Amino acid sequence: MRHDFLDRYSRIDSPIHRLPAGTKLAIAVAIVLATALTPISVPVYFGVLGIFLVIVAVASRISPLFLAKRLILLEPFVLGVAGLALLQPNGGRVFAMIVIKSTLCLFTMILLSNTTPFAAVVSVLRRIHFPDLLTTTLALMVRYLSVLVDEAERMHRARASRTFVRNRRRLWKTLGTVIGQLFVRSTERAERIHAAMCSRGWK
Amino acid sequence: MNRDRESGERGAKKAQAIEIKDLRFRYTDGVDALRGISFSVNEGDCVGLVGPNGAGKSTLLLHLNGILPERLDAASSVFVFGHPVSEQNLTEIRRRVGLLFQDANDQLFCPTVFEDVAFGPEQFGLDPAEVAGRVHTALAQVGLSGFEKRAPHHLSRGERRRVCLAGVLACDPRVLALDEPTSDLDPRGKRELKALLRQIPATKIVATHDLELVVELCPRTILLDRGELIADGSTAQLLNDESLMLAHGLERPHILQHRHPH
Numbered sequence: 032m033r034h035d036f037l038d039r040y041s042r043i044d045s046p047i048h049r050l051p052a053g054t055k056l057a058i059a060v061a062i063v064l065a066t067a068l069t070p071i072s073v074p075v076y077f078g079v080l081g082i083f084l085v086i087v088a089v090a091s092r093i094s095p096l097f098l099a100k101r102l103i104l105l106e107p108f109v110l111g112v113a114g115l116a117l118l119q120p121n122g123g124r125v126f127a128m129i130v131i132k133s134t135l136c137l138f139t140m141i142l143l144s145n146t147t148p149f150a151a152v153v154s155v156l157r158r159i160h161f162p163d164l165l166t167t168t169l170a171l172m173v174r175y176l177s178v179l180v181d182e183a184e185r186m187h188r189a190r191a192s193r194t195f196v197r198n199r200r201r202l203w204k205t206l207g208t209v210i211g212q213l214f215v216r217s218t219e220r221a222e223r224i225h226a227a228m229c230s231r232g233w234k
Numbered sequence: 235m236n237r238d239r240e241s242g243e244r245g246a247k248k249a250q251a252i253e254i255k256d257l258r259f260r261y262t263d264g265v266d267a268l269r270g271i272s273f274s275v276n277e278g279d280c281v282g283l284v285g286p287n288g289a290g291k292s293t294l295l296l297h298l299n300g301i302l303p304e305r306l307d308a309a310s311s312v313f314v315f316g317h318p319v320s321e322q323n324l325t326e327i328r329r330r331v332g333l334l335f336q337d338a339n340d341q342l343f344c345p346t347v348f349e350d351v352a353f354g355p356e357q358f359g360l361d362p363a364e365v366a367g368r369v370h371t372a373l374a375q376v377g378l379s380g381f382e383k384r385a386p387h388h389l390s391r392g393e394r395r396r397v398c399l400a401g402v403l404a405c406d407p408r409v410l411a412l413d414e415p416t417s418d419l420d421p422r423g424k425r426e427l428k429a430l431l432r433q434i435p436a437t438k439i440v441a442t443h444d445l446e447l448v449v450e451l452c453p454r455t456i457l458l459d460r461g462e463l464i465a466d467g468s469t470a471q472l473l474n475d476e477s478l479m480l481a482h483g484l485e486r487p488h489i490l491q492h493r494h495p496h
Binding site (some may be wrong): 144148154170229 | 301387
């Protein structure tokens with residue numbers, strides 16, 4: 032099975048996709064930093080950034096519906112954090128600030144991850160001497176996420192094909208076993224991967 | 235390396251690539267996986283390693299380049315070109331013995347094909363230009379030139395298997411230890427892999443249930459069962475012995491049954 036939930040549009044062709052990964056990463060990080068540091072009293076900044084991001088989105092030829100879906104998927108987390116702000120005095124203003132800033136940052140990252148293959152991002156991080164352990168872990172995570180999802184899907188199907196009675200309590204119980212199994216299998220796979228790395232000279 | 239190979243050919247007797255003397259191994263859960271295995275393989279030979287599930291084939295292969303046992307001691311039972319597999323010459327042993335794992339997903343751990351094939355040569359400290367050269371040669375050898383930038387999870391199983399092989403070949407090993415190389419391949423994938431393996435001059439040890447592969451590729455076969463060496467001899471003779479095959483969870487391959495002497 033093939034999975035592309037992580038960076039589905041990262042391999043299509045557009046002016047944005049053709050930009051070097053390093054440039055895109057630098058711009059994205061700069062936007063996130065600037066957005067976090069700019070006070071909400073400068074609404075011009077947020078307006079300009081919003082328009083810029085929309086232009087990038089259009090130029091990237093990614094389906095707007097897909098981008099919107101991604102954003103909606105992540106928005107509950109933002110609202111969860113922002114919601115807490117409503118409890119404090121003058122909360123409305125803080126709420127708006129958190130929502131606007133986070134949404135702009137998330138949109139930036141969604142655009143980055145769908146215009147740049149993750150492998151390219153990792154290799155840029157390696158080039159700028161990011162800590163080795165971190166880049167290796169990131170690279171392995173990207174590599175094995177799809178394997179893990181595959182495994183979970185297979186186990187889910189095997190379970191579903193032997194589930195005859197719908198029983199919520201039993202469902203939760205089996206879900207627990209599936210997660211436990213997945214953990215055990217991942218540990219075993221990690222051991223085999225380590226053996227494979229060692230046998231090609233890893234120390 | 236080439237010098238060694240030439241001197242081996244000049245000598246009357248071929249050099250011993252692998253020598254195993256009374257190898258025993260017990261897993262931490264108490265299972266005796268290997269109970270005193272001894273055999274040797276000459277340089278350039280191709281040996282099939284057959285036996286039922288749990289016979290110890292994979293465990294044996296993991297010993298060939300020191301992945302097992304976890305703690306290596308001086309009194310090793312495995313010798314590679316005369317050198318014992320020990321902590322001191324582990325790097326050299328791993329450079330000489332390439333291991334192809336059963337599950338391609340375990341072996342392809344890098345985000346791109348290029349990085350994966352380059353992994354071995356990089357570990358052995360080659361400079362980047364030489365690494366790139368090795369990667370291109372290895373990928374060309376397995377017929378996957380142009381796959382450098384692809385991600386492993388976007389490849390078919392056959393392609394993945396071949397990338398794994400390229401990753402091993404890029405280390406320029408003199409011994410190839412293959413664990414179930416044809417297990418999840420379709421007939422075409424199998425055929426291509428067989429043709430590919432035949433072209434590789436290295437010494438090969440193939441652990442497999444695919445007896446047709448053994449018949450076509452390996453003149454010699456070793457039969458293991460429950461950690462013991464049951465038989466060691468010519469493939470034609472061994473695999474044709476129906477009672478022996480059945481007694482150890484195998485069967486006479488069809489390819490031998492239908493072979494008529496005309």
